[in-house]
Amino acid sequence: MSAIRLDNLDISYGDTKVVHGVSLDIAEGESFALVGESGSGKSTILRAIAGLAPEWTGQIEVLGAPRSHGVDRTVARQVQMVFQDPYGSLHPRKTIDATLSEPLTIHGIGDRDARVEQMLTQVGLDRRFRFRFPHQLSGGQRQRVAIARALMLEPKVLLLDEPTSALDVSVQAEILNLLKRLRAEQGLTYLVVTHNLPVVSFLCDRLAVMRHGRIVEVADVAQLKHGALVEPYSQELLAATEGRVTA
Numbered sequence: 001m002s003a004i005r006l007d008n009l010d011i012s013y014g015d016t017k018v019v020h021g022v023s024l025d026i027a028e029g030e031s032f033a034l035v036g037e038s039g040s041g042k043s044t045i046l047r048a049i050a051g052l053a054p055e056w057t058g059q060i061e062v063l064g065a066p067r068s069h070g071v072d073r074t075v076a077r078q079v080q081m082v083f084q085d086p087y088g089s090l091h092p093r094k095t096i097d098a099t100l101s102e103p104l105t106i107h108g109i110g111d112r113d114a115r116v117e118q119m120l121t122q123v124g125l126d127r128r129f130r131f132r133f134p135h136q137l138s139g140g141q142r143q144r145v146a147i148a149r150a151l152m153l154e155p156k157v158l159l160l161d162e163p164t165s166a167l168d169v170s171v172q173a174e175i176l177n178l179l180k181r182l183r184a185e186q187g188l189t190y191l192v193v194t195h196n197l198p199v200v201s202f203l204c205d206r207l208a209v210m211r212h213g214r215i216v217e218v219a220d221v222a223q224l225k226h227g228a229l230v231e232p233y234s235q236e237l238l239a240a241t242e243g244r245v246t247a
């Protein structure tokens, strides 16, 4: 089954259409990247799938079911988003415990203490972090909390929007390793937005290159690794990022 299927998706902000006719089929368990220049609509696609960009036409299917516009509780349990900036995405006055418990409370799920502790362990955080506030954590630890929060409802799909680009280079590798391990352990599907082609090579199976709100090319990561992207714009992107480790 497809984890995510987009068919002829157009997305607008007010009168401005920023995504044009995007169609994609991402298999369950696959890790798929959206790459391309700034403003090409990558994050907007994630937001539409998550229900955060309501002005769209076309079709969005999540695990075989068409999604409606706006917030959808069923989809929220299946698909969760992780943002670039873990400081901005965590509530500064909530303890890690409160942040991780909240989705369970909203969805009426019990056994909260055990689930929070288990999740902290899964993302490699000591239990003593549980009653700390975000400002008492490092950037990498905060991103681990953001990932933990996204996983509390045991979703099948994670939408990862530049998940490592706000972090120090040394910490980026730790978070990428964590994401790789979690995917393998839990059979997760990833849809990753990144500027960073080495991240795509490390974490993903396929990629779509976007420009001006359209998909230019879909390729396997093997093609990326061998510099064998076909379209001229994809080649430009490859040349521009060659030798660069971070975005």
Ligand SMILES: Nc1ncnc2c1ncn2[C@@H]1O[C@H](COP(=O)(O)OP(=O)(O)OP(=O)(O)O)[C@@H](O)[C@H]1O
Pocket: 013, 018, 036, 037, 038, 039, 040, 041, 042, 043, 044, 045, 193
């Ligand atoms: N909330 C918003 N209201 C109006 N326009 C927006 C909004 N968010 C994004 N846009 C516009 O939509 C277009 C696509 O933005 P989007 O953030 O999806 O691009 P992106 O490819 O993810 O870029 P980046 O890599 O810089 O994050 C851009 O032209 C942007 O200015």
